[in-house]
Amino acid sequence: xxxxxxxxxxxxxxxxxxxxxxxxxxxxxxxxxxxxxxxxxxxxxxxxxxxxxxxxxxxxxxxxxxxxxxxxxxxxxxxxxxxxxxxxxxxxxxxxxxxxxxxxxxxxxxxxxxxxxxxxxxxxxxxxxxxxxxxxxxxxxxxxxxxxxxxxxxxxxxxxxxxxxxxxxxxxxxxxxxxxxxxxxxxxxxxxxxxxxxxxxxxxxxxxxxxxxxxxxxxxxxxxxxxxxxxxxxxxxxxxxxxxxxxxxxxxx
Numbered sequence: 517x518x519x520x521x522x523x524x525x526x527x528x529x530x531x532x533x534x535x536x537x538x539x540x541x542x543x544x545x546x547x548x549x550x551x552x553x554x555x556x557x558x559x560x561x562x563x564x565x566x567x568x569x570x571x572x573x574x575x576x577x578x579x580x581x582x583x584x585x586x587x588x589x590x591x592x593x594x595x596x597x598x599x600x601x602x603x604x605x606x607x608x609x610x611x612x613x614x615x616x617x618x619x620x621x622x623x624x625x626x627x628x629x630x631x632x633x634x635x636x637x638x639x640x641x642x643x644x645x646x647x648x649x650x651x652x653x654x655x656x657x658x659x660x661x662x663x664x665x666x667x668x669x670x671x672x673x674x675x676x677x678x679x680x681x682x683x684x685x686x687x688x689x690x691x692x693x694x695x696x697x698x699x700x701x702x703x704x705x706x707x708x709x710x711x712x713x714x715x716x717x718x719x720x721x722x723x724x725x726x727x728x729x730x731x732x733x734x735x736x737x738x739x740x741x742x743x744x745x746x747x748x749x750x751x752x753x754x755x756x757x758x759x760x761x762x763x764x765x766x767x768x769x
Contacts (some may be wrong), residue, residue, distance in 0.1 A: 537643040544646055545629055548653050552625040555654045559663040560617040568665040572602050572611065593747065596701040597676075598669045613665070620662045623671045628653040630678035637685055638716065673702035677709050684713060684733075693732040700740045704753075707737050 539547070564572070592599070601619070609615045632649035636642065661670035676699025683692035699706035710733060718724055 533643040533647070536646045537641065539642075539646065544632060544649070548628045548632070548649055549625055551650060551653045552621055552628065556617070556621045556624070556659075556662050559659075560614045560621075562617065562663060563613050564611075565664060566666060568613075568616075571598065571666050572606055574599070594701060594704050594744070595669050597672045597698060598666075598702065601668060601672065602665075616665050617663070620665065620668050620671060623668065623675060624662045625653070627671060627674050627678060630675070630682060634678055634682045634685075637682060639720075669703045673699045673706055676700075676702055677706060680709060681713070685716070689729050689732040693736060696733055697736050700736060704744065707740070709733070710737065 536544075602616075605616055605619060628649050631652045632645050635645035635648055640648070660667045661674070676695045676697075680692045680695040680699060683689075683695060696706065696709065699709070713733070714724065
């Protein structure tokens with residue numbers, strides 16, 4: 517009786533990639549969680565560093581003057597999700613640095629799981645999607661978003677973008693736009709999703725032409741862009757030269 521090659525690989529895994537492809541979704545998620553904890557648990561005793569306490573003190577969405585952090589620096593309007601996360605955590609657990617690191621680690625874990633399911637949805641095989649998610653979970657390039665509390669805007673933006681991307685390719689455009697808006701008020705880099713979606717749809721055989729569904733993303737982008745330009749004069753990130761408008765930006769994009 518003949519047995520297909522794919523069936524043989526799945527039922528009798530002989531290599532690490534074969535074993536990965538044989539894992540269930542729940543087992544993949546469990547493995548990702550173990551690796552996230554192993555990679556970042558040693559950093560939970562960092563305490564507050566750099567401007568963590570500044571953000572924590574200025575975050576109070578449940579009363580007081582929530583506008584205080586924005587009075588002299590409009591760039592913080594594009595970090596609103598960070599302030600609400602800090603405010604909610606301060607309200608619920610107080611000034612416990614390790615608990616905030618637990619939150620950023622959990623957020624990173626959620627993003628790694630989203631990477632796994634997004635790549636599966638894009639048509640990659642389970643082993644490739646799994647290895648990609650595991651590398652995303654442990655490669656130290658992104659450690660600032662986890663081990664510097666003030667850098668959680670990176671993970672919050674990533675959560676919004678991955679969720680928006682996953683919903684977009686499932687045809688849920690309104691829900692995708694909501695998560696995209698979440699990403700836009702997490703960090704200014706969120707519009708990077710626009711060329712990524714175009715590239716993915718082109719790679720999947722779609723014709724590159726304007727369709728009304730793109731308005732779900734273009735309208736929030738236009739509002740974001742208008743607000744960014746209107747507040748440019750008081751934006752410290754631009755004022756201190758951390759953003760610069762020149763031809764180098766084309767290469768970065």
